[in-house]
Amino acid sequence: MNPDLNIIDNFLAVFTTYIDSGFGLLSGDVAFLTTVLIGIDVTLAALWWAMDNDSDVLGRLIKKTLYVGAFAFIIGNFNTLADIIFRSFSGLGITASGGGMSAADLLRPGAIGGTGFKAAWPLLVKVGTLSGFPEFFGNFLTIAVLLVCWFLVVLAFLGMAVQVFITIIEFKLTTLAGFVLVPFALWNKTSFLAERVLGGVISSGIKIMVLAVIIGIGTNFFAQLNSLVGADPGIAEALSLLMGALTLVGLAIFGPSIASGLVTGAPQLGAGAAVGTVAGAALATGGAAMLGTRAAMAGASGGMAAIRAGTAMGSAGATAYRLGQETSGSSTMRAGMGGIGTAIGGATSQGLKAAAARVTAPFRDAAGRGQQAAWHAGRTSSPSSASPGASVAGAAAGAAGGAPAWARNLRSEQAARHRRHMAMQTVKDGDRPGGSANPDLSDKE
Missing domain, CATH: 1.20.5 (Single alpha-helices involved in coiled-coils or other helix-helix interfaces)
Structure with a gap:
C-alpha cells in the first residue's frame, strides 16, 4: 500500500512561500532602519574624527565604508544568502551520508511518513488474517503485539517527518525574524543584536546538516525495512521492524542537538536520548x-x-x-x-410508590430543614453544642467508611500526573535546546 501523506509537504510549501514573501513585505521597514542606523553611526564617527587631530581619518573612513557596504550587501540580499546557506548545509549533509537522496527530497517530509506506513502495512494484513471469529481468541496475544508494533512504527516515522518539518521551518523563521535585527550591526552599540541573529542562522544550518546526514543514511535502510517483515510477519519480525524504526526516530529527534554541541564545544548525546526515545514509545503504548x-x-x-x-x-x-x-x-x-x-402488580405499585417518594422527598427535606432551623433559632446554644452526639456519630461513620470516592480519585490522578511528569522530564533532559554561536561584529577602532 502506498499512502499519500503529502499534506505535510503542502504545509511546508505554504509556510515557505509565506515566509519568503515576508522578506519583501519587511524590506521597506528594514531599509528605513538601516538608513537611520547608518546616519547615527557615520555622524558619531565623523564627530569623533573631527576631535581627534592625530588620527588617520582617511584610513578610518575607508574601513567604515567597507564595513557599512558589506552589511548593506548582506541586508539587501539576506533572503538569497539564507537560501544559499540552507542549500549548502543540506547538500553537505546529503553528500556526507553517501548521496542516497537529493536536497529536494529533504523538503518532502511526507515521503518519510509514507515509508513508515508502507513498511508497517504487512503487520495489519497479518492481523486481518488472525482476526477470524474462532481464531481471534487463540491468537489474541499475537494480534495485540502486532498492533502495538504497527502503531509505534507508524508513530516513529510520522514523528521523524514532523521533526524534519520543524527543523526546516525553524531555519526559515529564524532568518525572517533575524532580517529585522541585522541592520543593528551597523552601529557599534547595538551590534550584539545582529550577533545573535547570525549565530542563530549558522546554528540552524548546522542542525539541518546533521539531520540531512541522519535522514540520508536512513534512506539506505528504508528499502530494507520494507522487506524486513516479509509476506508473513510474526512477533520477531515486528519487533525487529520496531527496533529499526525507534533507532531512526531517536537519531532524528536527538541527533540535531549535535549542532549545539558543535557550537558550544560539548557533547550532547547520552543516556537521556535513549531513555527519552524508549520513554516516549512506552508512554504512547x-x-x-x-x-x-x-x-x-x-x-x-x-x-x-x-x-x-x-x-x-x-x-x-x-x-x-x-x-x-x-x-x-x-x-x-x-x-x-x-x-x-x-x-x-405488586412490583408496579412499589415502583410507583418509590417514584412518588423520590418526587416528594425534596419537599419533605425542605420542610424538615425549616423546622430544624426554627428549632435552633429559638435556642440560646449553638446547634453543634445542642447535638454533640450527631456530629460524633457522623465523624465515626465517615471514619468507618474509609476515604471517600473523590479522595481516592484525587490520589490516583496525582500518582498518574507524577508518572507523566517523570516521563516528560526524561524526554526534556534528552532533548534540551542548544546555544548559538556569538560572532563579534563590533567595529573596534
Missing part, C-alpha cells in the same frame, strides 16, 4: 493500552449488568410462579401465572 482497557471494561460492565438483570428477572419469575401455586393450593399453570400476575 501505555496510553493506547489504557484506552483499550477502559473500552473493554465498559463493555464488560454493560454485559455483566445485562446478565445480572436477566438473572434477577428469571429468579423473580420462578419464585412468583411457585408462590402462586403454593398459596392457591393447586399445581396448575393457571395458579402459577396468577402468582406471577400478582407479583407484577
